[in-house]
Amino acid sequence: HSFVQAEHLVKRFGEHRAIDDVSLSIAKGEVISLIGPSGAGKSTLLRLLNVLETPDSGTLRVGDAAMTFDGTPVKRARVLAIRRHTGMVFQSFNLFPHLSAVQNVALAQMRVLGRSKDEARTRALAQLERVGLAAKADAYPSQCSGGQQQRIGIARALAMDPDLMLFDEPTSGLDPEVGAEILAVMRELAADGTTMVMATHEMEFARHVSHWTCVMVEGAVIERGAPAQVFDAP
Ligand code: ADP
Ligand code: ADP
Numbered sequence: 001h002s003f004v005q006a007e008h009l010v011k012r013f014g015e016h017r018a019i020d021d022v023s024l025s026i027a028k029g030e031v032i033s034l035i036g037p038s039g040a041g042k043s044t045l046l047r048l049l050n051v052l053e054t055p056d057s058g059t060l061r062v063g064d065a066a067m068t069f070d071g072t073p074v075k076r077a078r079v080l081a082i083r084r085h086t087g088m089v090f091q092s093f094n095l096f097p098h099l100s101a102v103q104n105v106a107l108a109q110m111r112v113l114g115r116s117k118d119e120a121r122t123r124a125l126a127q128l129e130r131v132g133l134a135a136k137a138d139a140y141p142s143q144c145s146g147g148q149q150q151r152i153g154i155a156r157a158l159a160m161d162p163d164l165m166l167f168d169e170p171t172s173g174l175d176p177e178v179g180a181e182i183l184a185v186m187r188e189l190a191a192d193g194t195t196m197v198m199a200t201h202e203m204e205f206a207r208h209v210s211h212w213t214c215v216m217v218e219g220a221v222i223e224r225g226a227p228a229q230v231f232d233a234p
Contacts, residue, residue, distance in 0.1 A: 003028045003195060004164060009048050009058035009069075011041075011219075018044045019055070020219035026164070026197065031190045033206035033227070034199040036216035042199035043091070045216070046166045049197065050086040051079045062086065063163055083112055087157025091169040093149045095141040101128060102137040105156045113160065120159075127155035131185060147178035154185060165189065167198035207231055 002025035011019040019041050026032060034042040047053040049060070055069040065081035067074065095104045105124035109115045115123070128137050131151040141149050150170055157165055167186065171179030183205055190196060190209050200206055206213050206227055213230040215223040223230060 002026055003063060004049065005059075005061045006049065007059045009045070009055045009060070011044055011048060011053060011055050017219050019048060022058075022219070022221055024049075024214070024221070026195060028163070028195055029193045030195055030212060031210045032197045032212045032214060033210035034197065034214050034216055035201070035203070035206055040216040041219040042216055043168050044219075046088070046168050046197060046199055049164070049166060050083050050088055052088070080112055084160070085163045086166055087160040087162035087164070088166045089150070089153050089157050089168065089170045091172055093141070093146075093153045093173075095149055095152060097141050100138050100140055101133065101144065101152045101155075104141070104152055105159050108156055109159050123159050124155065127159045128152070130158065131155045145178070146174050147181055150174065150182050151185070154182075163195060165194055165196045167196065167200070169199050169201065171200075171202060203231070 004024070004026035006022065006024045009019050009022045010017065022045060034045065036042060044053060048055050051074070054074050056071060057069050059068045060066065060082065062082045062085045065085065067078050067082065099107065102121060102124045105127060106117065106120035109120040109123060110117060125134070125137055128134050131154050133148060133151045133155065136144055136148055144152065171182050174182065183202060187209055210227055212224060213227045214221045215230060
């Protein structure tokens with residue numbers, strides 16, 4: 001029984017079909033990598049899974065929260081019911097520059113989960129510690145390195161107590177050594193049984209950490225399977 005069930009998702013930007021009839025199911029504890037050329041739709045697919053972008057059509061169920069999309073306006077309460085299950089880590093970190101690390105991590109919990117300021121702050125500090133950034137809790141993003149900013153982004157996602165973690169090329173803006181540290185954090189999460197979907201150009205990670213790989217081209221999943229099968233196909 002899958003935890004996430006996406007059926008026939010379509011997303012157009014103008015005439016362009018960024019996502020063209022994609023279905024995906026994810027069981028608890030699965031680690032899925034999305035690979036494919038730039039512009040294939042990996043980032044858009046991730047953003048559909050937590051309804052940061054609204055699909056034009058299709059259905060989506062995450063845990064007990066389900067939505068059908070048909071072009072009519074979506075209700076924010078329904079979107080939040082899905083988003084509450086997810087934590088998202090962005091390529092360009094998406095931190096608010098005028099908020100400290102702990103404030104950035106606390107904000108999403110207050111807005112999406114309705115947690116009180118005190119509770120959100122306590123949980124934020126715990127997650128910053130988990131990613132090795134307790135010392136930077138009161139620092140602003142501009143006072144943090146790229147790798148530290150991405151750790152803040154991971155802490156923010158983890159603080160949502162998510163059932164599903166979504167990673168959008170989390171290492172692509174970082175130096176290789178720093179990216180390797182972020183991948184190490186992700187390996188730990190995978191080993192802990194975290195359900196994850198990651199868009200990535202990190203083939204080593206896709207091959208050795210993910211359980212399933214989806215190959216995307218022009219908005220469609222053209223191939224999917226175990227990494228060994230996908231990468232060693234003749
Ligand atoms: P990937 O993550 O695989 O590089 P994206 O999901 O970012 O691909 O993009 C898929 C396609 O959708 C690309 O053609 C991109 O230009 C287009 N696209 C993505 N986001 C938007 C947007 N907000 N407005 C218009 N076009 C977009
Ligand atoms: P908006 O009002 O713009 O829709 P929200 O209130 O949903 O934003 O969220 C506030 C901030 O928290 C945003 O910066 C967003 O990027 C971040 N955020 C929201 N949900 C999540 C999540 N599940 N994982 C990580 N960050 C999130």
